[in-house]
Amino acid sequence: xxxxxxxxxxxxxxxxxxxxxxxxxxxxxxxxxxxxxxxxxxxxxxxxxxxxxxxxxxxxxxxxxxxxxxxxxxxxxxxxxxxxxxxxxxxxxxxxxxxxxxxxxxxxxxxxxxxxxxxxxxxxxxxxxxxxxxxxxxxxxxxxxxxxxxxxxxxxxxxxxxxxxxxxxxxxxxxxxxxxxxxxxxxxxxxxxxxxxxxxxxxxxxxxxxxxxxxxxxxxxxxxxxxxxxxxx
Ligand code: ADP
Ligand code: ADP
Numbered sequence: 001x002x003x004x005x006x007x008x009x010x011x012x013x014x015x016x017x018x019x020x021x022x023x024x025x026x027x028x029x030x031x032x033x034x035x036x037x038x039x040x041x042x043x044x045x046x047x048x049x050x051x052x053x054x055x056x057x058x059x060x061x062x063x064x065x066x067x068x069x070x071x072x073x074x075x076x077x078x079x080x081x082x083x084x085x086x087x088x089x090x091x092x093x094x095x096x097x098x099x100x101x102x103x104x105x106x107x108x109x110x111x112x113x114x115x116x117x118x119x120x121x122x123x124x125x126x127x128x129x130x131x132x133x134x135x136x137x138x139x140x141x142x143x144x145x146x147x148x149x150x151x152x153x154x155x156x157x158x159x160x161x162x163x164x165x166x167x168x169x170x171x172x173x174x175x176x177x178x179x180x181x182x183x184x185x186x187x188x189x190x191x192x193x194x195x196x197x198x199x200x201x202x203x204x205x206x207x208x209x210x211x212x213x214x215x216x217x218x219x220x221x222x223x224x225x226x227x228x229x230x231x232x233x
Contacts (some may be wrong), residue, residue: 001031001032001065001067001070002029002030002031002032002065002068003030003031003034003067003123003163003164003195004025004028004029004030004053004064004065004066004197005028005029005030005063005064005065005068005140006027006028006029006052006053006059006062006063006064006065007027007062007063008025008026008027008061008062008063009023009025009027009047009052009059009061009062009063010023010025010026010060010061010062011023011044011045011047011052011057011059011060011218012060012118013060013074013174016046018093019163021218022045022048022220023045023049023052023059023218024045024217024218024219025062025219026045026049026062026215026218026219026220027216027220028049028213028220030195030197031195032163032193032194032195033190033195033212034195034196034210035186035187035190035195035196035198035208035209035210035211035229036196036198036209036210036211037138037198037199037200037205037206037208037209037211037212037213037214038050038184038197038198038199038200038212038213039199039200039201039203039206039212039213039214039215040214040215040216040221041216042174042204044215044216044217044218045215045217045218046135046199046215047168047199047232048218049215050100050166050168050197050199052064053164053166053197054087054166055071055074055079055080055082055083055086055087056090056197057155058072058074058079058089059072059112060111060160066086067086067163068083075185076186077158083113083127084109084113084116084160085113085162086163086164087162087164087165088109088156088157088158088160088162088164088165088166089149089165089166089168090153090154090157090165090166090167090168090170090186091153091167091168091169091170092169092170092172092173092199093172093173094126094141094146094149094150094152094173095153096141096149096152096153096156097141098140098141098142100140100141101137101138101139101140101212102128102133102136102137102138102139102140102141103124103128103137103138103154105152105156106124106127106128106152106155106156106159107120107159109156109157109159109160110123110124110159110160112216113140113145113160116167117142117158119216123159123160124155124159127155127156127158127159128155130155130158131151131152131154131155131185132151133148133151133152133155136148136152145178146173146174146175146178147174147175147178147179147182150170150171150173150174150178150182151181151182151185154170154185154189158189158194162194163187163192163194163195164195164196164197165189165196165197166194166197167186167197167198167199168199169197169199169200169201170182170186170198170199170200170205171183171200171202171205172201176204179202179204179205180204183205183208184208186198186208187208196209205230206226207226207228208213209226209229210225210226210229211223211224211225211226212224212226
């Protein structure tokens, strides 16, 4: 079963008189349960691709199917609904809300979904325990280390049990010890069934993926299977 399928995906940005081709025909299929790393030099189109897969932006042309449904021409409203129900986002800069506690940050996606108070408490508790941050539930983001903040962000991204997690440089602001910790947690989530697509500059992060997709000038130039992860299965 395919979570993501793109055919000849293109994205052009037009500002004043300058036209930039950020994606020049991307064909990418991602199966349920896969962990895919997207790599490539700065400006090659990684953020653009992740934004389109995350339904934050739409392609200029081409086909984009999500869970078998063609959403190439979906309205903003339809995309927002699909995002809310099916996607979790993890960012380089954590993007937590400083005025809310750990627990309140993690509960946010469930509030948007209208989940009951009792069910919310149960799921937030489970998510905090999975990420090893339950003892920090009443702390505010600024009182936590970067590694802890990213674990809160991952708990928030997964609390609604989304089909797909999109991670943009999840270890970009972490030292190597905390980076490995965060990657181990993403790998664990993936092993329990969640599909993960991650943009990274870090070859050691990419080691956690099943497949590495290399972009250059808005196109996929090579795809490598990670022998280590595949042999383990
Ligand atoms: P990467 O994430 O690999 O660094 P991006 O997807 O951010 O690449 O950018 C791909 C190309 O598109 C670059 O040339 C970039 O300058 C351009 N680009 C990205 N976003 C915009 C935008 N909102 N408006 C105009 N150009 C953009
Ligand atoms: P990274 O390389 O870390 O992925 P970038 O610096 O390429 O990040 O882009 C950061 C944000 O700025 C992205 O959301 C991208 O869409 C936007 N962006 C990148 N290049 C341009 C540009 N030339 N004009 C406007 N926005 C841009």
